Amino acid sequence: MISIKPNRAGRSLRRSATQDIKGRAIELLLLLCGISSVCAIFLIIIFIFAEGLPFLIQAGPNFLISSVWQPTDNFADGLWGIFPIIIGSLLVTVGAVAIGMPLGVACAIFLAEIAPAPVRRILVPSVNALAGVPSVVYGFFGLLVVVPWIRGQFGGFGTSVLASWLILFIMILPTIISISTDSIRAVPKEFKEGSLAIGATHWQTIRSVLVPAASSGIIASVILGMGRAIGETMAVLMVAGNSITIPNSIFAPTSTLTAQIALEMGYATGAHREALFAMGIVLFAFIMILTGLANLASRRRIAY
Amino acid sequence: MLVALAVFGAGCTSSTNNTASGTKLQLAGSTSVQPHAEVLAKAFQANNSGVQVFVQGGGSSAGVTAVGTGTADIGMSSANLSASQKSQYPNLKAVPIAVDGIAITVNPQNNISNLTTNQTRDIFTGNITNWNQVGGSDAKINVVNREEGSGTRDGIQKIVLKGGNFSTGGITQSSTGAVRSYVAGDSNAIGYISFAEVDNSVKALNIDGVAPTYDTIANGTYPVQRYFLFLTNGDPTGNAKAFIDFTLSPAGQAILKADKEVAISDVSAK
Amino acid sequence: MEAKRRELVPFALLWGAGIATLVILIVILAYILANGLPVISWHFLTGEPALWGQTGGGIYSTIVATLAVTGISLLVAAPLSVGGAIYLNEYTKKTPLRKIISQAAEILAGIPSIIVGLFGFLFFVIYLAPLTGGWSMISGGLTLAFMVLPISLRTSEEALKTVPAELREGSLGLGATKWQSITTVVLPTALPGIITGLILGVGRAVGETAAILLTAGGSLNLIQSLRDPGRPMTLNIYDVLTEYRDTSTAYGTAAVLVIAILAITLITDWLMNNYSKKLKGL
Numbered sequence: 001m002i003s004i005k006p007n008r009a010g011r012s013l014r015r016s017a018t019q020d021i022k023g024r025a026i027e028l029l030l031l032l033c034g035i036s037s038v039c040a041i042f043l044i045i046i047f048i049f050a051e052g053l054p055f056l057i058q059a060g061p062n063f064l065i066s067s068v069w070q071p072t073d074n075f076a077d078g079l080w081g082i083f084p085i086i087i088g089s090l091l092v093t094v095g096a097v098a099i100g101m102p103l104g105v106a107c108a109i110f111l112a113e114i115a116p117a118p119v120r121r122i123l124v125p126s127v128n129a130l131a132g133v134p135s136v137v138y139g140f141f142g143l144l145v146v147v148p149w150i151r152g153q154f155g156g157f158g159t160s161v162l163a164s165w166l167i168l169f170i171m172i173l174p175t176i177i178s179i180s181t182d183s184i185r186a187v188p189k190e191f192k193e194g195s196l197a198i199g200a201t202h203w204q205t206i207r208s209v210l211v212p213a214a215s216s217g218i219i220a221s222v223i224l225g226m227g228r229a230i231g232e233t234m235a236v237l238m239v240a241g242n243s244i245t246i247p248n249s250i251f252a253p254t255s256t257l258t259a260q261i262a263l264e265m266g267y268a269t270g271a272h273r274e275a276l277f278a279m280g281i282v283l284f285a286f287i288m289i290l291t292g293l294a295n296l297a298s299r300r301r302i303a304y
Numbered sequence: 305m306l307v308a309l310a311v312f313g314a315g316c317t318s319s320t321n322n323t324a325s326g327t328k329l330q331l332a333g334s335t336s337v338q339p340h341a342e343v344l345a346k347a348f349q350a351n352n353s354g355v356q357v358f359v360q361g362g363g364s365s366a367g368v369t370a371v372g373t374g375t376a377d378i379g380m381s382s383a384n385l386s387a388s389q390k391s392q393y394p395n396l397k398a399v400p401i402a403v404d405g406i407a408i409t410v411n412p413q414n415n416i417s418n419l420t421t422n423q424t425r426d427i428f429t430g431n432i433t434n435w436n437q438v439g440g441s442d443a444k445i446n447v448v449n450r451e452e453g454s455g456t457r458d459g460i461q462k463i464v465l466k467g468g469n470f471s472t473g474g475i476t477q478s479s480t481g482a483v484r485s486y487v488a489g490d491s492n493a494i495g496y497i498s499f500a501e502v503d504n505s506v507k508a509l510n511i512d513g514v515a516p517t518y519d520t521i522a523n524g525t526y527p528v529q530r531y532f533l534f535l536t537n538g539d540p541t542g543n544a545k546a547f548i549d550f551t552l553s554p555a556g557q558a559i560l561k562a563d564k565e566v567a568i569s570d571v572s573a574k
Numbered sequence: 575m576e577a578k579r580r581e582l583v584p585f586a587l588l589w590g591a592g593i594a595t596l597v598i599l600i601v602i603l604a605y606i607l608a609n610g611l612p613v614i615s616w617h618f619l620t621g622e623p624a625l626w627g628q629t630g631g632g633i634y635s636t637i638v639a640t641l642a643v644t645g646i647s648l649l650v651a652a653p654l655s656v657g658g659a660i661y662l663n664e665y666t667k668k669t670p671l672r673k674i675i676s677q678a679a680e681i682l683a684g685i686p687s688i689i690v691g692l693f694g695f696l697f698f699v700i701y702l703a704p705l706t707g708g709w710s711m712i713s714g715g716l717t718l719a720f721m722v723l724p725i726s727l728r729t730s731e732e733a734l735k736t737v738p739a740e741l742r743e744g745s746l747g748l749g750a751t752k753w754q755s756i757t758t759v760v761l762p763t764a765l766p767g768i769i770t771g772l773i774l775g776v777g778r779a780v781g782e783t784a785a786i787l788l789t790a791g792g793s794l795n796l797i798q799s800l801r802d803p804g805r806p807m808t809l810n811i812y813d814v815l816t817e818y819r820d821t822s823t824a825y826g827t828a829a830v831l832v833i834a835i836l837a838i839t840l841i842t843d844w845l846m847n848n849y850s851k852k853l854k855g856l
Contacts, residue, residue, distance in 0.1 A: 026753050027665055033657025034671075037727060038678040040720050044685065044693040051696060070469070071452060073388045106591030114588055123592055125843045126599050132835040133602065134781030136808045137828050140815060141602050148489060157446055157475050158490065170598055177595070203581045224684070231686025233784040234812060241475035242451075253475045258688045262784055263478055265692070267365035267453025270392070280689050291684050328802070342794075358793035358803055360709070361813075375699075375708045482816035 048284065052277030063278065069244050073270035080275055084246045086282065088254035091161055091247065092236060093229040096168035100229075101222050103169070104176030105211075108218070111177065112184035113206055131174035139238035142167040147239055156251040159241030164254070167235050172225035179224065183217025184210055220298035227290040231283070233258040257283045329543045332360040333367015333380030334455045335479045336404060336498040337532050340563050341380055347559060348550050355543050361479070364455030365389075371535045372396060377544045379535035382455030382498070383462075395538045400531040401551050402565035405499030405521040406459050407508035408528070409484070413491045416440045418510040421527070425464050427494060430471025435492065447474030448486050448495035456480065459530040460496050496528075500564040518561075522570045532565065603832060610829025613822045619830070623794045624823070633827050635796040639711065639804030642797060643790060644779040646715025651722040652772055659730035659768075664742075664756055676731075683724035690720050691785035699789055707801030714790030714806070718782055722775035729774060733767025734760065766849035770842045777838045781831065783808040807831055 056063060059080045066081025107127075111120060143159075146166050151158030187210050195205040211218070241253020242263060261276050261283075268276050331341050338361045345357035362370070364381040371379030372393030385398060408424055410416060419427070419438060426432040427445055436442045449470055450457040461467065477483045483495040488505035499516050502508045508516050511528060520526035540548050550556045557567040621632020658675065666672040694717030698706050706712040737760050745755035761768075791803020792813065805813065807827050814824040 023751055023753055027661075030657045030661035030665060033654045034659075034661040034675045036654040036658060037675060037682050037723060040723065041678050041682055041685075043697065044682075044690065044720070047693050047696045047701075048689065073386075073392065103591055103594060106588055107595045110588040110592040114585065115592060119592070123596060125839055126596050128843065129603075129836060129839045130595070130599050132777050132781065132839050134783065134808050134811075134831055134835070136781075136783045136811045137606060137831060138602070140811055140824065140828055141605060143815065144821075145605065151490060156444075159475055170602075173595060173598075201581055203584045207584070227684050231684075231688070233686065233688045234808075237478075238812075238815075242477070243472065243475045245472045255476075258686060258784070261688050261692065262787060263451050263476065264453065265695070265788055266361075267363040267367075267369065267451075269365065269369045270388075277692060280692050283686060284689055287684055287686065288681075291681060330803075356795060356798065356802075358791070358795050360792050360803065362792075375703075477816070479816045485816070 045284075048277055048280050051274060052279075052281045055271065055274035056278040056281060059275070059278065063275075064282070067246070071264070071268065071272040071275055073272060075271040078271060078275075082257070082260075082279060082282070084244050085255050085257055085260050085279070087246050088161075088240070089230055089256040089258070089283070089286070091254060092164040092168055092240065092256055093226055095161065095165035095250075096172055096229040097222060097226050099165060100169035100172045100176055100225055104173050104221070104225070105180050105218055107173070108177050108180030108184060108221075109206060109211070111181045113202070113210065127174050127177050130170065131178075135171065135232060135234040136238075138167050138171055139235035142235060142239040150251065154251045156249075157241050157253050159239055159253050160251045161240070161247050161254050162250040163239040164236055164256075165250070167239055168229045168232060171232060171235065172228050175225045175228055176221045179221030180214070180218045183214040183221070186217065187213040216298050220294045223290050223294035223297060227287055227294070230256075230286055230290070231258060233262050237262055327354055327356060329355055329357045329378070329547060330360070330370075330376040331357065331367075331378045331380055332362055332370040332376035333535075334364040334382040334532070335361040335481075336364075336382040336454075336456050336501075337367075337380035340402070340500070340532070340560055340565060343559055343563065344547070344551055344556055347555070348547055351550075352543075352546065355546075357547065363451065363453035363478075364458065365453035368393065368396070368535060371537055374537065377536070378540075378547065379533075381533045381535055382530055383458040384531070384533070385535075393537070396535050397537075397539055398533045398535050399540070399548055399552070400568060401534050401548075402532045402557075402560045402567060403521060403529055403571050404532050404565055405516045405526055406456055406463075406496050406528045406530065407499040407502045407516050408494065408496050408511060409487050409502060409506040409508050410494050411487055411489075411491045412505070412507045414440060414507065416509065417507075418513060420512050421464060424511065425466070425468065428460065428470055428474075429465060429468050430473055433473070443492045446490055446493040447471065448483050448493055449474045449476050450480075450483060450496070451476050451478050455530065456496060456498060459528070463528050463530075518564060518566060518570075522566045523572050529566075603836075606825065606828045606832050609822075610825035610827075610832070613826030614829060618826055622796075631823060633807065633810060633823065633830070635794055636805050636807045636810040636827065637830070639790070639797060640780060640806040640808075642711040642800060642804060643714040643718055643786065643806055644776055646712060646800065647718035647722050647779045648772065648776060650716060650719040651726055651775060654719075655723050655726035655771070655775070656730050656768055658727050659734055660756060660761075662731055663734040664752070664760070679724045679727045682720065683728070687721065687782055687784040688788075690717060691788035693717070694720070694785055695788040707799075709789065709791035709803045711790065711797055711800045711802060711804050714786050714804075715800075717785050717789045718779045721782060721785065722779050725778055726768075726771040726775040729771025730764075730768045733764040733771065736767065737763045766845050770845050770849070773838055773842050773845075777835060780834060780838075781808060783812060787812070 063080050063082060065083055067083045068079040068081045070079040072078040111123060142163055146163050147158040150160055150163055191209050191213055192205055195209040236256050237259040240259060242255045242259055243253040244255050247254045257279050261279055265276055338359055341359045345359050349357055364383050367379035367381050368389050370376035423438050433445055435445055477486055480497045480501045483497050484501060484506055487493040487495045514520050514526045516526045521529050534548050536544055561567045618632050620634045623635055624631025662672055662675055698713035698716050699708050741759050742755055745759045786806055786809050792805050792809060793803045794805050797804045811824050811827050
């Protein structure tokens, strides 16, 4: 027998007014928490642009095309060309992705479709561990192992475009692998079952059905990997050589936007410092473009 | 978030690091001066238990900026103040604490032992690119530079390059130690570091026949040298003054001398 | 028959890819641990750092500095990210606000650490200097919070999403208010996922260097207050490697970090496995 307790109903009616205020207050508090990420972005953009945009305007397009970088405290005495640095950033990114994408996507396919459960139980945490290794430790490994090896095998400085590629591709692997794996897993079962039902082999299914279906996610993962590569600072700082020239071979040193900022920020003053912030804006622009592309790519899903 | 900030600000010690008479003494600047400052700091703290001395690197220009803006109490510089630095921070006072030689170093496997000033200049400006042009083996010269804000680099530019420009063909390392590590690992490398930091992993060259030693730096016959400066905003006061006085005292100078920095009192050049 | 044999090549390549990834990890870890583990000792972990040019010091002050900046970043980022995730998942429908917040978090996650560091330098070190003490643990920690926030926000949101709607509806049906439902039912269920997100954020904070480089100062002294500058372990590796002859300290510090990261990875892995089992049992 259900007994209705009138007290309870009465109490809850009386409470509702204060509960309402309390509930609304909590909701507001949580809203503020949520807005914090929006505020964070705005803060970052405002401060970086405030410091760097005037310089960018003053330096004009020459900033991006000129190849001579001789910074000084005041604008007039300096030469402000970052073209080789931009090339350096793009070069190390493209190479890292060229190596990381095939390996990463292949590993993702392996994880999603082929690896038996015990292997997956080892490999998935391993990929997470790769993601967790600090960039400075990668740079450490690069400086002490990869750079001397390159110098011994190929001559030159050792700190080079190639060294950057070899370290950066490892750093973007986890991004590509984890997102691609999720994308492949997210393809509806019916696609795979249908393909196998009409007689395709496992590999044919993977190649012609699963991967194309997951392609938007895979592409998004690669673009995000590119974003990670172009934004990497410490590892590149330690293995790229920091030479403000356009490299004439993959064994030549180069400089990237990130490394140059980190290198000079500690002592830059006046116009020099503003120039570094302007470089930050250029870097930020690249990242925005890449993030936008990644979003576009992942949105163009096959309608499920 | 602002609440959190306020709580932290209030909850922590109220000593600001801007007053030289608080319990914190902040040094920042040249990575060439830094190791010696750290030893001096330790000795100073042993005698002045109330004061904590923090030593940071960043490069000579960073030191000038830090002391000029008040972020540091003492700025460490291995280069004289430039005209623009002087006009930006007109109140800076510079106290020379030692003379440091800059060694031009190569890998121990390199059979070159001597370079003229002109040869050195040409190597760093990119006019000479192969070791066989200066009597060595046929190999490309791998030039290692310091970053722009480095006082050591500034010294080389003034004394050896006579104001000329470094070539862009070299790589850049951000500290004395990094340059030394690189030169030690590359048989074709050449790089400049503070004389005090030379160890047997690299070989210091004679310049114009003069080897860098304590005495040749002190009497000026080894020309590649510069003053180490402690900078303060205005005349030094409080802990900053005490620290500088300690550095200039016989005890402090002895510490510097033991580290292969030439004590001011031993300098007979100019 | 033909197709089956042709299958072998792609499958071998795919296996190869998986094994190659594993091998890369093992090589790097082995290198660091082989060189670094011998260096670790009680003295190493608790001793004072050696003076310049001398070897054999300890990294105690760097461990403390790492804990300080990580702690501060977590203190700020945890409530903001969990609160934000709760708001996103429990209080908004497909409103544009939700999209804006999600997008903002995504963009924030993608901002390079050096740019966050540049911002942190301008905002915390220079602009808010009286509050933060300039280059300090506070400046470093608050800067790191910007990087931890998006990670924890995303994972917390995912965790909350997986709580079945029936749980919420059941709780509301019993007469609980929305907030009561959240605190007594939803949060506890999502807790492992949320904690995983926070731990991942901690991992990021512990391993971050570029942002710290510009905001924490770099002095080796043991911090006496949070307004003091300090040198967290990652920065120490960079400094020690490029400055000192003392590669052994660099190896040791790197080994400590790597062990910490491995521990974090294993813990989050275990948590997530347990968590999904628990949810399946519901």
